[in-house]
Amino acid sequence: MTTVYDCFIVGGGIAGLQAAIQIGRYGHSALVADMDSGRSALCRSYHNVLGWPDGVSGMELRRLGRSQAEKTGVKFVKDEIVKAERVGDLFVLQGRDGAYKARTVLLATGIMDRFPDLPGLVPCLGKTVYVCPDCDGFEIRNRKTLVMGSGDSGAAMALTLSERTDELLFINHERKPIAAELARSLREKGIVVIAEPIREVLEENDGLFQGVMLASGGEIWADRGFIAFGGNEVRSSLAEQLGAERHENGHIMTDARTKMTTVPNLWAAGDIGVHSEQVTIAMGEGSQAAIWMHKTLGRMSKQPAGIGV
Ligand SMILES: Cc1cc2nc3c(=O)[nH]c(=O)nc-3n(C[C@H](O)[C@H](O)[C@H](O)COP(=O)(O)OP(=O)(O)OC[C@H]3O[C@@H](n4cnc5c(N)ncnc54)[C@H](O)[C@@H]3O)c2cc1C
Numbered sequence: 001m002t003t004v005y006d007c008f009i010v011g012g013g014i015a016g017l018q019a020a021i022q023i024g025r026y027g028h029s030a031l032v033a034d035m036d037s038g039r040s041a042l043c044r045s046y047h048n049v050l051g052w053p054d055g056v057s058g059m060e061l062r063r064l065g066r067s068q069a070e071k072t073g074v075k076f077v078k079d080e081i082v083k084a085e086r087v088g089d090l091f092v093l094q095g096r097d098g099a100y101k102a103r104t105v106l107l108a109t110g111i112m113d114r115f116p117d118l119p120g121l122v123p124c125l126g127k128t129v130y131v132c133p134d135c136d137g138f139e140i141r142n143r144k145t146l147v148m149g150s151g152d153s154g155a156a157m158a159l160t161l162s163e164r165t166d167e168l169l170f171i172n173h174e175r176k177p178i179a180a181e182l183a184r185s186l187r188e189k190g191i192v193v194i195a196e197p198i199r200e201v202l203e204e205n206d207g208l209f210q211g212v213m214l215a216s217g218g219e220i221w222a223d224r225g226f227i228a229f230g231g232n233e234v235r236s237s238l239a240e241q242l243g244a245e246r247h248e249n250g251h252i253m254t255d256a257r258t259k260m261t262t263v264p265n266l267w268a269a270g271d272i273g274v275h276s277e278q279v280t281i282a283m284g285e286g287s288q289a290a291i292w293m294h295k296t297l298g299r300m301s302k303q304p305a306g307i308g309v
Pocket of ligand 1: 016035047048080109126135235271272277278280
């Protein structure tokens with residue numbers, strides 16, 4: 001006997017949790033499967049979210065979101081979903097620890113930034129070292145800032161950030177080539193490029209960035225950092241298995257109004273979609289998807305929630 005859920009949400013990050021809260025408030029049976037990683041598990045402080053002027057960590061938002069969703073009856077399981085298929089009118093999802101069935105599915109699996117395992121880096125993420133110029137360009141205004149990155153990705157980030165501060169250095173950690181046009185723009189803007197691996201990030205007081213120590217032992221002091229190594233992982237393999245259309249960069253295409261993918265009764269929300277990757281956008285999309293999942297469930301042939309098949 002396997003329970004058939006009205007809604008199955010893959011990913012309990014920001015988009016998945018906001019969707020779960022909305023779905024739970026309609027009274028649908030819903031299960032969220034999450035493998036406890038993701039960008040919201042990494043970021044130690046979001047500074048641009050309404051209501052949190054002093055910042056809030058991803059883990060705190062996740063804790064609050066899960067508790068809010070659980071109060072509406074939504075269930076959670078720690079599992080990584082590795083396979084998804086359509087069997088008749090249902091979705092069958094295979095996790096590492098179990099199998100699940102549902103009438104509708106929301107993919108909220110997000111992306112994952114690629115960065116090297118540098119001592120001292122993770123405690124700074126979101127607090128004093130950032131990934132997104134739209135989110136945190138504000139934080140580096142007129143502050144000495146190091147871009148720790150790789151080739152064209154790092155160069156492009158440094159150029160974008162040059163709107164915010166004149167004190168910028170780009171450390172090309174992986175010493176990948178930089179396209180001639182980007183290199184010329186860096187020179188024109190006076191941005192110094194150091195092509196040398198970083199040995200460690202210098203940080204103190206649980207996340208206060210101080211600079212870096214290079215492989216040669218030299219130290220570069222700075223107030224803030226950005227990372228831009230390129231090659232982020234787009235976690236859309238389940239969408240591919242189910243035949244949903246994806247953008248050439250792997251992000252999932254959805255209907256602008258409903259957030260449904262090109263596969264009926266399959267939705268996608270959050271960073272896995274094709275748009276700016278931000279907390280408030282993930283929240284909005286999670287809610288929007290849940291509203292349309294609810295409308296769709298109302299139209300589908302009624303099979304009582306939770307019966308065995
Ligand atoms: C360092 C850093 C700083 C940031 N700063 C800001 C900021 O200041 N402001 C801002 O707006 N945004 C910021 N962001 C971006 C923000 O974190 C994302 O936009 C947001 O987390 C997107 O939410 P999401 O639900 O799409 O993905 P996530 O929060 O990444 O959640 C996805 C979830 O899916 C789960 N998952 C993935 N695949 C599977 C699977 N197969 N089975 C089960 N579970 C799965 C993961 O475990 C994860 O919990 C930052 C990101 C980083 C990394």
